[in-house]
Structures are given as C-alpha cells and as structure tokens.
Amino acid sequence: MSQARERGIPDATVARLPLYLRALNGLAERGTATVSSEDLAVAAGVNSAKLRKDLSHLGSYGTRGVGYDVQYLIYQISRELGLTQDWAVAIVGVGNLGRALANYGGFVSRGFRVAALFDADTAVVGERLVGMAVDHIDQLESVIDKRGVSIVVIATPAAAAQQVADRVIAAGVTSILNFAPAVLTVPGGVDVRKVDLSTELQILAFHEQRKADRETGSPMMAGDWAEAMDV
Amino acid sequence: MSQARERGIPDATVARLPLYLRALNGLAERGTATVSSEDLAVAAGVNSAKLRKDLSHLGSYGTRGVGYDVQYLIYQISRELGLTQDWAVAIVGVGNLGRALANYGGFVSRGFRVAALFDADTAVVGERLVGMAVDHIDQLESVIDKRGVSIVVIATPAAAAQQVADRVIAAGVTSILNFAPAVLTVPGGVDVRKVDLSTELQILAFHEQRKADRETGSPMMAGDWAEAMDV
C-alpha cells in the first residue's frame, strides 16, 4: 500500500478516472463481477500499466491473481470523484448549446443535477426545459445561492463569458465548465475547464493536413502570404 | 533558425495553436499591428516562454526588439493548422447536440464548412438545417464520397458511435471528432478526438470535493461501501 491515499492524485490520472468508470459501468451492466487490469485497459483504451498505476493512487483495491471487483472499484472511483454526493449544476445561456446540454442524458446521470437555467433574453426566460423554468440572468446570484449551485456551465456567446464568470465567482462558485470560445481570467482557487469545438476541429485539421502532405509529398511552401490573406 | 521547421511539432504545442490564433484574431479586430510574446501570452492565458517556444516550432517569425506582426502570425498559424484550405465536415446524429453543433457559429468559421448531416430517424431526414437537408444514414458512404467530406463529427447515442465510426472510416475518413460517451476503436492512421461533457463535469467535481474536504477537514472514509451502493 505504501504511499497511496496520501492525497495528491496526478491531474493526468484524475482525467482518466471518468473513463475507467464508464468502462466499469459497461462491464457491470453485462454482469461481469471481476476484471483484470489488462481487460479493463482494453475497454478504456489505455495501457494496462498506466491503468494499474492510476488505480494504485486511490489505494490497493485489486487482488493479485484475480483482478478488481467491478462493483467495489466503481464505488471507489465514484467516491474519489465525488459522485456519491449530488452536485447542483447551473447552465448559463439557453441557446442551442445550452438546450443540448440541458437535455443531454449522460449529463444528468450519476451525481449531477441541472438545478438552474439562466438567459439574458426575456423571450427565453420563463420557458420550461427538463422540468425547470429559465430564470433571468438578473437573478443569477440569488438563485445560485438559494439552490446551492456549486458548478456552473457557461454556454453563452464569447463576449458575455467573462462577465458571467465574474458574477458566478462573486456568488461563491469555484468550478466552471466553459463552452464559450473565450479565455477566462479567474482568481486562484477557482477551477475552469473549457470545451472548445473549433479548437478540436483545428487540431484534427492539422493532423489531416499532415497526412495529406505526406501522401502527396508537397509540404506547402511559405509563399506569398499577403496574397493568400489580402492584408 | 536551427532545427525548427523540421516537421515534428509537439502535440502539446499543436493543441495551443488554436488558442493563440483566437487571441491574435481578437488583437487584429482591435487593429493591433504587432504584439510581444508577453502580451500575447497574457491574452492567451499562458506563460510567455512557452508561447515563444511554441511559435519557434513553426519558424522564426518574430522580430527581436519588436515582437510579432499580428497579421503575419495569424497567417502562419492558420497555414500550419491547415485552415487556409476548406474542410468539409459531416455531422452524424441530428439530435439536440447535433443541431447545436450545426448552428454553432464559431464552428463554421475559418476553414470549416458543414457539408452533410445524417440521422437514422426518418422523421428527421429531409429536415433543413443551416441550409442543408438531413440525409439518411443509409446514404453515409455515397454522400461522404460525393461531397468530399474529410472530417466527421459523431453526435449519436453511445451505442451507435462505434458502428458509425467503422462506416466512415471504411468510406475513407481519417479524422473523427467524437461527442458520444464511448471509447472508439480505430485502425492506425485514423485520428480521433473526443469531447465528453460528463468527463469534464466529473473532473470538476473531483476538485470541488477536494476543496470542500480541505475546508471541513473531513476526508470521507472508506466506510460501508456496500451500503452506499446497495450491491
């Protein structure tokens, strides 16, 4: 057991725990009782040594010669991730994306609950969505406080994102998931994660282009950029 | 100049280029002509040494004592990311998320174009969205081929994701952006990036819980897990 459990799980490990959890839930649904690190690693799409090292950060929950008890490991990971308690999530910005998020099934699953919806557009305020009325952004602070919201999802246009972040932080929120394509500046102690669709596409485009270059053998030269850009 | 430009930009750098590009576009809109690594780093929310090292991988595009020409750098990064050409993107799965993606403004911006929409539900097929009719999934291969689609976004339920991936790969696609909460198994040479809402929330929950633990000083004990889970 040695130095495990001493609080200090690497970020890279934390980022993979949800992946393992999903794989384990899949196994549990199919009635599997125990699983080896090798099999679980395949299901999660990672290297088995990495998987074992990741799990060893939580404690020594496997049995040598046998593997891991699926249910027990699900519980331990859930507990570590804080999913054994209920998190009240607010979504700010009920446009296309905000609606999609509110309706997204897997979202509301284990541990998370959409507790508030906000929008600045009075035409949207009052509308009901997943059994919840949309509140006006003016009520942000009071509703967050009243409903015990601890995680806020920002799905507003980029221009509004920083302002929303400032307000929810002032209201005591310290965890933000940002879908707006904007860099948020936040004080220390506040966690921001961002999901950015165009960034992901651009990364894919980079690799796609590289594959194409390799085939044709024409690594585009740094030619007349002014022409291409008309500056 | 030394060893730059020798093809082999670190993944971590590639992942940040879109961030720099966005910051630069912001500066360009405000009419800024040149920018120092320090200022650009602040705008992008990174360390300036890291920024300079990242940019040095593309080549030596700055001027000592002055900084970087905003327009020129925008062009160089765009070119490196492959945004000077047009990418035809298909979205598979026109549910809430698929619709949100299709309508998402920043998505269709620079370099990307929604060229096809697919769904398995005949009630959705034929519907028009962003000037584009939804095709039935049966037409997947032929439409991908006809419209030159090279990047596919999977926004289907998890159960359908692998099957969709197999089909688009068979149709010649080698870049996939996966929004379905499923691990995709793909052959070598195919790039998959995944965006997972519940994973992000779970990571936030982990940190949020840890903050709470630190305050109350009650690091939840590994108690009767069977009770909590009812197994």
Added chain:
DNA sequence: GGCACTTTGTGCATAGCTTCACAAAGGTAC
C-alpha cells in the same frame, strides 16, 4: 557609428508522465 533598450529564440535544469519489467502476493490443484 555607438549606446541603451527591448524582445526574441533557445540551452538547460526540473518536473511530470508513460512504459517496462519484475518481485510480491494471492489463488488453485493435488
């Protein structure tokens, strides 16, 4: 031209992450 100032590009040290490889530990069969 020379000097002072600014800012890039990068060598180097450090930190963090990944992977290998194996000893330790548990199970099973006889």
Added chain:
DNA sequence: GTACCTTTGTGAAGCTATGCACAAAGTGCC
C-alpha cells in the same frame, strides 16, 4: 503443504513538457 499459475503494485528508466535565464539580434536616439 507445496508447486504452479495469474495478476497486482511499483521501482526505475526514458520521454515529454515546462519555465528560467540569458545571449543574440533588432530598434531608435543622439
């Protein structure tokens, strides 16, 4: 109980990424 098999947990090595700190290179003033 012993021998053998399986699989975990982890030390150690290698690799990648980060950030400091500074020499090199440019600008502009006089």
